[in-house]
Amino acid sequence: MTTPPQQPVPEEIRSHRAPPGPVQRASTKASVGTLLIAALAIGGLIASWRPLGGGSTDERERPFVRAGQVGETVSVRVFDAKVVSVRGAGKVRLRGGAIDTGGVWILVRTRITATDEETTVGYAALRDARDRVFLASTRIQQEMTGGRSFQPGIPVEGEFVFEVPRDAATNLTLLLARQSIDHRMDAMAEIELSAYDSPTIDKWAATPDPVTIVEPEAVP
Amino acid sequence: MGASGLFGGLDVVEKPAVPPAVINEVNHGQPWNVTVVRARLLNELGDLRLQKEGDRWFAIVAEVEVTAPESRNDVGDVLSISGVEGLLDEAPQHIVAVRDASRVQYLNPNMPERIGFVWEQSGNAPLPTKVTITIYEKTYRASTLTDHMEWLDHEPRAQLEVPVEDKRAS
Numbered sequence: 293m294t295t296p297p298q299q300p301v302p303e304e305i306r307s308h309r310a311p312p313g314p315v316q317r318a319s320t321k322a323s324v325g326t327l328l329i330a331a332l333a334i335g336g337l338i339a340s341w342r343p344l345g346g347g348s349t350d351e352r353e354r355p356f357v358r359a360g361q362v363g364e365t366v367s368v369r370v371f372d373a374k375v376v377s378v379r380g381a382g383k384v385r386l387r388g389g390a391i392d393t394g395g396v397w398i399l400v401r402t403r404i405t406a407t408d409e410e411t412t413v414g415y416a417a418l419r420d421a422r423d424r425v426f427l428a429s430t431r432i433q434q435e436m437t438g439g440r441s442f443q444p445g446i447p448v449e450g451e452f453v454f455e456v457p458r459d460a461a462t463n464l465t466l467l468l469a470r471q472s473i474d475h476r477m478d479a480m481a482e483i484e485l486s487a488y489d490s491p492t493i494d495k496w497a498a499t500p501d502p503v504t505i506v507e508p509e510a511v512p
Numbered sequence: 513m514g515a516s517g518l519f520g521g522l523d524v525v526e527k528p529a530v531p532p533a534v535i536n537e538v539n540h541g542q543p544w545n546v547t548v549v550r551a552r553l554l555n556e557l558g559d560l561r562l563q564k565e566g567d568r569w570f571a572i573v574a575e576v577e578v579t580a581p582e583s584r585n586d587v588g589d590v591l592s593i594s595g596v597e598g599l600l601d602e603a604p605q606h607i608v609a610v611r612d613a614s615r616v617q618y619l620n621p622n623m624p625e626r627i628g629f630v631w632e633q634s635g636n637a638p639l640p641t642k643v644t645i646t647i648y649e650k651t652y653r654a655s656t657l658t659d660h661m662e663w664l665d666h667e668p669r670a671q672l673e674v675p676v677e678d679k680r681a682s
Contacts, residue, residue, distance in 0.1 A: 349660050350660055392611070394625070395620075417583070422581070423581055424582070424622065425581065425583065426583055427582075427620070429618075430617040430618050431609075431612075456623075457621075457622050
């Protein structure tokens, strides 16, 4: 058996172009550098461009508001809320001594009914006509917000208690939500309270006897 | 840095001095107006209990009015002190309302409250005769991290020196 003679491997021809000279190599490097700088500049512009910047994220992720009036039931998915009545005072009391205020106490009697599961009302606040927001007072034990849980289908009535300046008390809106801090894209009740004139507010604030806060109770 | 070194390096820039404030005068700003009223040494302070027998209370009384449009729970950021040795903690151990000694958690907008910022001072520490109080501010702006509007940039706003009254019962 004879083996065919091995043919020499032809040298691989990579290009028919002449190898780049020093000027061409420098030009290529400069082009790459230019492209790199352009890419960084465009990337920087994109990074600094905020189509929804300047705090508008708050607007985009604002709570879903369910508005209502005194006497109306407002549903915020996990609970229903209905303001039953509003009263004011210069001093309040809950099992302890009387507590005064530099403004006026506002007590909002509200009926809360959890809808499908046990829940809490973590956030209770009053907003005035100047968009100032006053959280439920921490100077007294709040019985309707914070740790208290509501069972589904069992309406509970009690008072949310707030301390506001007298000039704020004439026009107020009650805000209620499940979460205490993070309200982004969550349901929030906004219940407009009745308007009161300044003499009424002054009369509430000047009442010497403390008002006893109504403790929560289940209602039919 | 190397290039700037050829021309003498970078200039040293001094931190701008904190503007002065005056005792018993309102220092206006955001998110609160602050009026420093007094500084005192005390043996007893309502229901508060000292951690160590022989220690004493060091208290700053200031009137704070929230100028932000919502209730705030960061009253501990209103001021800091320096020049008093032997404090058990840098931050005040207690922040109480002067009118009823209740602990202050939230302050409401435009409802000025006279507040006691209280530290426990070691009984072995020298008695202070004066204290330097720094009042702070914050800025409401969009966070670069979250884009949410927040009160950020907790920075000194004003500074004052206040004499310390020794009100300890003999």
